[in-house]
Amino acid sequence: MAEQRSGTVVDPTAVEEIVRFHGHMCPGLAMGIRAAEIALREVGPHSSDEEVVALTETDMCGVDAIQYLTGCTFGKGNLIHLDYGKNAYTFVRRSDGKAVRVSTQPGAFDRSPEHNELSTKVREGSATDEERTRYKELRANRVEAILLAPEEELHAVEELEDAQIPSMARIHNSVACAGCGELTMETRVRRLEGKKLCLACFERER
Template sequence: MKGGEEEQTGVFRKEIAELISKGDMRRLLEKSAELHGHICPYSAYGVKAGYIAMRELGIENTGMEEVVAIVETNNCFSDGIQLVTGCTFGNNGLIFRDYGKTAVTVARRDGTAIRIALKPGFDESIMEKYPEASALFEKIVARREEATEEEHMRMRQLYTEMGFELLEVPEDEMFIIERKKIKVPDYAPIFTSERCSFCGEKVMASRIKERDGKPACIPCANADYYEMNGAGIKEVGGENG
């Protein structure tokens, strides 16, 4: 494969780049479901916001931090963003600011950026427009009540329909879109690794703690750490970990 097409930059996201240039948000939404597991209103918002950002900034992403997406929420929205922008948790292109807002700022390295936020009231208007889906969401997701297999299927079906329909809503009805210049966060530092003296596993040097005067990993040192989970970013005490 040396020198072949596979070594050219961007080739692995070629299909996605083509869908962006064609404006094929439906197919992008389907592809986002490969990552997200289902289609829903918030993944559709994420796909649409990601698409607008990539179109307006005119960029492609090879996962080398040439594009960064600063997401302000860790709900379904961010999976649409990850798929379409190619900024992910693993390639350090995804930066999570735990504000709890359905919004994203996508930026090029030179600081040219666009912030896209869901308009206040838009979500409520959608819930009024789709009362059956809202009732099922309340029951199955919000209250975690037992539901029949038919109800689960119906919710998935309605969410899929809503997701596709939302792609058709004019951009300025759904989002507040703001062009800006930002200071892009630095490239992710490359850390050397050290070995924990207790469990023997390798650890990024920046995460090494100390126990009995020896280098130790966080669990072996029983140290506090940060965890990102469904509740956001939380500091967790070592003893409870």
């Protein structure tokens, strides 16, 4: 495994592009940037097709940084969401099976009591203009701290032996749902009383 680093090595211009892609900068996105650069170092480079697969155990902001920097996307089938509610990612290189799991260190995402209090007020719409300004300041400081922190303070990196490599993305035939008439991937169709139904219609009619 390559030597861990202190501070992000992602080019500032790339960071700006990631922010535009995601819509805003926040601590979650910064954590995703730091996780993605580990992936690029350990199993990269950027995946133009399906050379690298990312399995993400969260759907938080950081996943957008993973998509942008690694080239692993839902549309290509090499970004797989495992709904475990963990800030953790597994990256697998298809060519030789090398795989690493990157998980957030306990405490790496902790915020100060003031930050937590202001976050609640902002979310509930009760924050004053002064409190909103202070909240933005604290969030910006947290982002900067994440981007500059030693890697080992943010993430644990584990090289996996004999990792199971997900199968390549497949294109399946579509069939018309007997309920709504919309085309549905045949592997997602359910049968009810002889009818082929999409999942939404199946749930309504059963």
